[in-house]
Amino acid sequence: MNVSLLIILAFLFLSIYIGIRAKKGKEMNLDQWAVGGRGFGTIFVFLLMAGENFTTYTFLGGSGGAYGLGGPMIYVFSSLCYIVMYWFFPPIWKYAKKNNILTQSDFFASKYKSTKLGVLTAVVGIISLIPYLVLQFKGLGIIVSEASYGTISPAVAIWIGAVSVSIYVTVSGIHGSAWTAVVKDILMLVVILVMSIYLPYHYYGGFTPMFEKINAAKPNFLNLPKSGYGLSWYISTCILFALGASMWPHLFAASLTAKNAHILRRNSALTPLYQIVLILVLFIGFAAVLVVPGLKDPDLALFELAKKSFDPWFIGIIGGAGLLTALVPSSMLLMTASTLVAKNVVKVLKPDTTDQQIARIARMAVPILALLSVYFTFRGGEMIFMLLIMAYGFVAQLFPSLFFSLWKKNPVTLQGAVAGIIAGAVTVAVMTITNSTIATLFPHWPQVIKDIDSGIVALGVNLIVTIGVSTITRVKNVSENQLKNVEVKS
DSSP, rough: OOOOHHHHHHHHHHHHHHHHHHHTOOOOHHHHHGGGGGOOOOOHHHHHHHHHTHHHHHIIIIHHHHHHTTTGGGGGGGOOHHHHHHHHHHHHHHHHHHTOOOOOHHHHHHHTTTTHHHHHHHHHHHHHHHHHHHHHHHHHHHHHHHHTTSOOOOOHHHHHHHHHHHHHHEEEEEHHHHHHHHHHHHHHHHHHHHHHHHHHHHHHSHHHHHHHHHHHHHHHTTSSOOOSSSHHHHHHHHHHHHHHTTTTTHHHHHTTTBBSHHHHHHHHHHHGGGGGGHHHHHHHHHHHHHHHOOSSSSHHHHHHHHHHHHHHHHHHHHHHHHHHHHHHHHHHHHHHHHHHHIIIIIIIHHHHHHHHHHHHHHHHHHHHHHHHHHHHHHHHHOOHHHHHHHHHHGGGHHHHHHHHHHHHOOOOOHHHHHHHHHHHHHHHHHHHOOOOOOOHHHHOOHHHHTTTTHHHHHHHHHHHHHHHHHHHHHHHHHHHHHHHOOOOOO
């Protein structure tokens, strides 16, 4: 057994130990398990919400995207999502606190007074979380296999990760995620800082010479292309990410752990500083372009470059950091999805289910959802960043209905919300399954339109249907009420 693998296993056992120990002294009812009793302060909320955005995608997808795509990867630096969170999460937290809401679906069901809408949003949320979980498990397999120099296969690594995260999520819920996130973020920052500074200077003599050499060897690689991943794709993808980020059910749950709404505003103001980490990850990917050229899988860029540059013991440190960037988000994703299944699907189908039974069902759902995600991990072969974009497009379909629900007078009816979410979700699903884009559907349209992200197209369909159906049903409801008043007077 090599030293790299020993270090990775040490971090694995540490994460399980911390995750299980986080339960100590707490009664794990559903409120404690899912939202930590709404008692987390600034640091834990920051680590849960900022840290959940920095996953295996940060480690592998960002560097792999920079290696394979070049300039278009600058979209990951967009901080627009935190502007949305700054304004959205505080009023959501206040409403959730007042109405004892634990999940995103609870919020929709309460705002629109419909348990059926709660079920629909739960299903959309769960379906959105599965690709995100697949992303984590796929990244975990690459990280452990590469960092162990092939001693552990990606398949075995995925199974080990799925079992490990299922254990401490089932035991400690969000408390385990929060404490493990502390170790994860510290280790990740150290590793990324070392690699992003050392590698450009070691191979190129600095950042400027690195970009000059890349530009000379691959002209226009660092620019946005005129078609495909061009300017309109970049703008539309940044907008999609800004709207979709605040719709993730696990980030919604993380926001509800805060002691007060002010913590959420402070978190949204500070988190953009964390985006600097993403730029550093891109530097690692760019450094690999000329040092390890010709990789068939761009997601391997970080580790191929690392193994060429560092001793095995540091590869173990990198692998340990990467392991935690998969396990911590996976724990939040599994916990959130299982809570949605138990509270917003099972509870609706069987209203007489007690809170204790719901908590037990949520825990039982964790390994089942983990197995489902592992299945799709082995079935799917997309690049990591493509999986993330697809998932964002799906979850973003919840945005219009939630946005309008925060108005003093909501212009969206229940029927409009349901129709809009379904229309947007179906659009994303059809375009994903058929591998369709605006360019393939309308090849003669201007390039600037053809390059718009498909998720934005689905969001546009969603908005049109939402407003249209709401207008029709509101007029119908008014007419029916007027008719009833006339009948009563008669």
